[in-house]
Amino acid sequence: MNLLLLEDADFVAADRAILRDRRLHHLQEVHRAQAGDTLRVGRLDGAMGQGELLRLDAGEAELRLTLDRPPPAKLPLTLLLALPRPKMLRRVLQTVAAMGVPRLVLLNSYRVEKSFWQTPFLEPAAIREQLVLGLEQARDTRLPEVLIEPRFKPFVEDRLPALAAGSLGLLGHPGEHPPCPRAVEGPVTLAIGPEGGWIPYEVEKLAAAGLAPVQLGERILRVETAVTALLARLF
Amino acid sequence: MNLLLLEDADFVAADRAILRDRRLHHLQEVHRAQAGDTLRVGRLDGAMGQGELLRLDAGEAELRLTLDRPPPAKLPLTLLLALPRPKMLRRVLQTVAAMGVPRLVLLNSYRVEKSFWQTPFLEPAAIREQLVLGLEQARDTRLPEVLIEPRFKPFVEDRLPALAAGSLGLLGHPGEHPPCPRAVEGPVTLAIGPEGGWIPYEVEKLAAAGLAPVQLGERILRVETAVTALLARLF
Numbered sequence: 001m002n003l004l005l006l007e008d009a010d011f012v013a014a015d016r017a018i019l020r021d022r023r024l025h026h027l028q029e030v031h032r033a034q035a036g037d038t039l040r041v042g043r044l045d046g047a048m049g050q051g052e053l054l055r056l057d058a059g060e061a062e063l064r065l066t067l068d069r070p071p072p073a074k075l076p077l078t079l080l081l082a083l084p085r086p087k088m089l090r091r092v093l094q095t096v097a098a099m100g101v102p103r104l105v106l107l108n109s110y111r112v113e114k115s116f117w118q119t120p121f122l123e124p125a126a127i128r129e130q131l132v133l134g135l136e137q138a139r140d141t142r143l144p145e146v147l148i149e150p151r152f153k154p155f156v157e158d159r160l161p162a163l164a165a166g167s168l169g170l171l172g173h174p175g176e177h178p179p180c181p182r183a184v185e186g187p188v189t190l191a192i193g194p195e196g197g198w199i200p201y202e203v204e205k206l207a208a209a210g211l212a213p214v215q216l217g218e219r220i221l222r223v224e225t226a227v228t229a230l231l232a233r234l235f
Numbered sequence: 236m237n238l239l240l241l242e243d244a245d246f247v248a249a250d251r252a253i254l255r256d257r258r259l260h261h262l263q264e265v266h267r268a269q270a271g272d273t274l275r276v277g278r279l280d281g282a283m284g285q286g287e288l289l290r291l292d293a294g295e296a297e298l299r300l301t302l303d304r305p306p307p308a309k310l311p312l313t314l315l316l317a318l319p320r321p322k323m324l325r326r327v328l329q330t331v332a333a334m335g336v337p338r339l340v341l342l343n344s345y346r347v348e349k350s351f352w353q354t355p356f357l358e359p360a361a362i363r364e365q366l367v368l369g370l371e372q373a374r375d376t377r378l379p380e381v382l383i384e385p386r387f388k389p390f391v392e393d394r395l396p397a398l399a400a401g402s403l404g405l406l407g408h409p410g411e412h413p414p415c416p417r418a419v420e421g422p423v424t425l426a427i428g429p430e431g432g433w434i435p436y437e438v439e440k441l442a443a444a445g446l447a448p449v450q451l452g453e454r455i456l457r458v459e460t461a462v463t464a465l466l467a468r469l470f
Contacts, residue, residue, distance in 0.1 A: 229467035
């Protein structure tokens with residue numbers, strides 16, 4: 001936790017917050033914080049700054065806040081991801097939030113097992129929990145928007161063209177494609193497939209919606225690693 | 236498992252191998268392989284190619300092999316990593332192998348907890364197990380070399396200058412440094428710090444050994460994510 005993220009409910013005044021949950025335990029057990037310490041803090045979807053720990057006891061911590069800096073810029077990106085398996089989904093959500101992705105679409109694919117759509121990790125509170133962990137890691141305050149699209153064809157045919165309009169559309173896909181471009185300017189729409197990759201029909205449909213296949217070399221990377229590698233190359 | 240990796244002990248003839256362990260169960264339960272199937276195979280530290288599954292029963296699988304292709308190229312890189320916490324270490328080892336790092340140095344740092352050096356995940360067999368998982372993921376056969384250096388100063392003063400000689404020396408470190416370069420040519424020596432970063436003394440020592448600080452932006456990334464992001468940017 002490199003940033004203590006405060007929610008609206010934590011505020012008891014414009015410059016005061018009280019913590020009682022996981023973050024309190026983290027302050028005590030990991031940071032070994034003490035009254036008088038100054039911590040990096042941010043308000044969820046708001047500004048960042050410093051928090052002075054006025055008091056800290058077994059039940060709660062009280063902070064005096066100076067929130068005077070904007071959070072870091074987000075990437076100009078819409079990321080489409082074939083829904084990963086539940087365990088990977090949690091890590092990917094953290095990575096996506098940490099890397100500064102502002103909008104994530106979790107999309108169906110032929111190679112996404114149907115059972116993945118039943119995971120409790122897709123519930124809004126579970127998604128939000130992982131995103132918050134990623135923001136705390138990276139020192140950001142703004143939650144990415146997450147869209148859940150369990151039907152590939154209607155999303156790609158009816159909604160994707162408008163979402164991708166005006167952006168550089170790319171499809172990460174192993175094979176004989178141009179290499180992923182580096183240091184692009186302007187907005188990007190990037191789709192990353194499931195383990196085993198998109199099937200040819202899906203590649204065709206995504207290409208028809210404006211996403212051109214690019215590759216990262218012969219090595220097959222896990223989804224989480226591929227997301228990080230593609231974003232680090234692109235931006 | 237995108238590549239079935241065979242060890243010398245699996246071979247019963249130059250073009251035949253018999254499997255009995257984890258890989259047999261994986262073939263049966265994940266791949267649902269059947270006699271007659273053709274699989275991607277590689278020989279550890281050797282060539283890659285195809286394996287025809289001659290038979291598969293509860294106790295063993297027999298393969299006829301055609302190993303006629305070299306594994307993918309490695310990155311021209313020596314990666315120095317402050318020893319991560321044990322759980323992260325396992326994932327980092329997989330990532331390092333999957334990304335094609337040929338040489339990894341696990342190094343001490345002031346911010347590495349002493350207990351991390353006691354983990355059983357540092358035993359050679361445990362390290363090898365994670366590296367093999369990374370190779371299987373990425374379709375590579377060559378194990379990275381892993382050096383364990385629990386003493387920072389003697390390694391950085393006495394051994395690092397020779398290891399880094401003739402390479403571009405870089406030190407991933409948050410702060411006011413030049414951005415990490417892109418698409419470099421030639422060999423690189425890259426050092427990535429612990430959670431919380433290298434301390435100033437360590438930055439000085441690493442700089443004196445020829446490693447120049449570079450940064451990846453304001454966001455603080457987990458070690459595994461930072462490794463992937465820096466390598467994707469550099470190569």
